[in-house]
Amino acid sequence: MTTRANTLSGAAPAAALASGPGDFERLATALVRWTAASESVFLDAGERLRTTHGRIAGVREGIARATEIFTQPVMAEARASLVEAAASVETAWQLTAERQERIGELNAAVESARNASASLKTVFRVLDYIVVIARAQVESMAGAEVDLVSFSRTVDDLVTSGTSVAQSIDERMGLLRTALQESRTIAARATTAGDERELAGGFQALIDRIAEQQSVAAKSRDEAQRAFTAVWQAVAGAVMGLQAHDMARQRLEHTVQNLELIGPLRRDGRLVEGETPLEPAHREAAVRRIARLETAQLDDLAATYGALMDKLGLDLVAIADRLDDCGDILEGLRAPGTGTEGMAALEAGASRLRAAMESGAEARRTLAASLSRSVERTAHLIEMTDQMTGLEFHLNLAGLNAAIQAAHVEGGDETIGYIARVIREQSSQAREEVDVIRVGTERAAAATQDLAGRLLPAIAEAETSVDRNLTTACTGLASAEAESARALAASAEAAGGMGDEIRAVLKMMSLHEEGTAMMRALSAAIASLAAAPIAAELPAAEAARLDALLCAGYTMKEERSVFAAALGGSGGKTSAAAAPASAPPADDDFDDILF
Known part of the structure; x- marks a missing residue:
């Protein structure tokens, strides 16, 4: 994506961007860099969540063992x-x-x-x-x-x-x-x-x-087991929620790929090397079509990504608090009995x-x-x-x-x-x-x-x-x-310390707010291109050729839905091998997701 950002930054004359509300080249390059930098942060966050998930599994095994002892x-x-x-x-x-x-x-x-x-x-x-x-x-x-x-x-x-x-x-x-x-x-x-x-x-x-005592111990351990099982499943759900960032990364990649078309299109009217270029009168119409689509994609992505990450943040806060409570429950199991x-x-x-x-x-x-x-x-x-x-x-x-x-x-x-x-x-x-x-x-x-x-x-x-x-x-x-x-x-x-570990992950993920803001800024920067006047409408055949190129890399139904709303049409077809990155597996098998 760094290569694409370099291509993008040199694709259009500065005068063509001066009339816009923002420098979309600079913003797109910054967004690409944020995506690359945040990728490692979110991978680390995912690894920490998987580690915590494994630790909780160990806790559950220990509680199960302690319960089993009373029936041995x-x-x-x-x-x-x-x-x-x-x-x-x-x-x-x-x-x-x-x-x-x-x-x-x-x-x-x-x-x-x-x-x-x-x-x-x-x-x-x-x-x-x-x-x-x-x-x-x-x-x-x-x-x-x-x-x-x-x-x-x-x-x-x-x-x-x-x-x-x-x-x-x-x-x-x-x-x-x-x-x-x-x-x-x-x-x-x-x-x-x-x-x-x-x-x-x-x-x-x-x-x-x-x-x-066996009955009391079995009951208290069963309660602890249920509590840890619930938070264990919640952590697995949080790991799944991190796929929202991967979804955003893929959609941003498609947006940047499409924005890279603007430079060559304005320069010589070419969409794909070796194909017939567009007529000069139709080139601005093609630029506006691209800008309309990506403005819609960025607005939808910012709203979707922000909502998913906000929900994930709330889930992580709840998980951290529940882990604190589970720790207290566990300490209660370990506390020596009093009286009888x-x-x-x-x-x-x-x-x-x-x-x-x-x-x-x-x-x-x-x-x-x-x-x-x-x-x-x-x-x-x-x-x-x-x-x-x-x-x-x-x-x-x-x-x-x-x-x-x-x-x-x-x-x-x-x-x-x-x-x-x-x-x-x-x-x-x-x-x-x-x-x-x-x-x-x-x-x-x-x-x-x-x-x-x-x-x-x-x-x-x-x-x-x-x-x-x-x-x-x-x-x-x-x-x-x-x-x-x-x-x-x-x-x-x-x-020990799992609640604090979840809070550390939550702090790491706060950078999603920066990415969401950058998406909205880039959308605002290219909105002027989408609203710019054109000399002639893009012929249907050329529009179809451009649309096929714009949605060629789509893998998610969200992208196709935005395409259809912004430009009309189906937004292309997704191959059978490609599944929506934001959707969980049908059987919700957390173990398959994590390991």
Whole structure:
């Protein structure tokens, strides 16, 4: 176009232009230079818009990724782990209730054995008293002293041994009772510290909260995605709008080409080298026809181009503002939740549940150790009741011997008979108390063994399951939160400063006002040529030949419409390959336009 401007500037004498309202040579040359200079500016603007369009696409991908994280298997696994943890807590609660029942049974058995132990001590105190009587009676008897002394000593030894065993049983029963009381206290504290029923409710609340947060997060991310998608499409539309400048460039090129005809036409009447020149009388008519057409083309182009660029400017202002708003939306997605909101709150809830489980677990470990001591002490008690059974047999035998000895005494001896009867009665009482002690200790042993061998390990296994699933859930939640944060951070980085970038493009495009003004100035400069008087009208054949030359390069319906309005006729035909530069593709496929 610079070559054409040089040709144009030397095409007509200065005197021919002096009568016009403006120097159309100078204005046309300046407009050509503006077009060439603005081309690189608008290309840069288009490149910046395409870059912004790509950045917005990256933001959308990041938001989509952050949303996808909440539907990935890791979140499903976290929820499943919490469900399993809740089920394990329920199992632990049921086992804890059974443990309380078993401890109650253990306590009843121990109390029963403890009462029998006290009665057994009383039995041997009575026997000890009887031994004293027997010894005094034997010492006062004559004749039977030797045999009865042996009997007395035997009974004394048996009572001494039995008293020792009974004392030991009573002492050990006291220790067992103390240990059991310790276990009951620990069990009560364990239940208070970690009420499994409340924990189960806590897990369910956490599961519900995850579902709620997923719904809230999905909704907010969907809103952000829609906002960025809308502005992404708007930027694509702005890139399409830049075609208005390319449309203006092409139309100006056609105008300059046609204005270049004026110089040769005035000089020798030639329109095309090698063809027959116009008659001198018709040359000014041809110049006026060209001037009329290009005045109309410039006026239409200035109005069309100015309107399109003004609209594009308003669109870019709106896009910049919307990008600022979208940036705020994105920052809102990245902001940590407060109160019960956000993934951090979910982790905090899980941590609280873990702490509750751990506080109860320590008490339960202490309880297990305490119950183990109870099991050990009951085992010793059973051994001692076996010893008491043997003593009861020998006491009965001693009572029988005493009765026999009393019968040998002349006339019998009522005191010795009484002693023998009391020994047998107390021996039977001792047997009954020992049986109660044995039953109690066996029941206590069975209860403690069930606690130690089944219930406590089962509770520990349930707690391990809770801890394992809670760890899995927390790990999944933390992983999801971190991955979501990374995706949103990448989106925020991509979104940074895009509004200012659009404003920079808008500032670059302000030069379209200068071009529009130059178009109007050039139109005014050649308007005098269009209004100049002529000696004769251009013959129809010559007019047709000129028109064919003027519209030969047209590719746009706008140019043909202006031609038809200014000069009449169709304004030529556009080839099938040429499409209006200002019209968007039929399918509005922005991706095809941009990439």
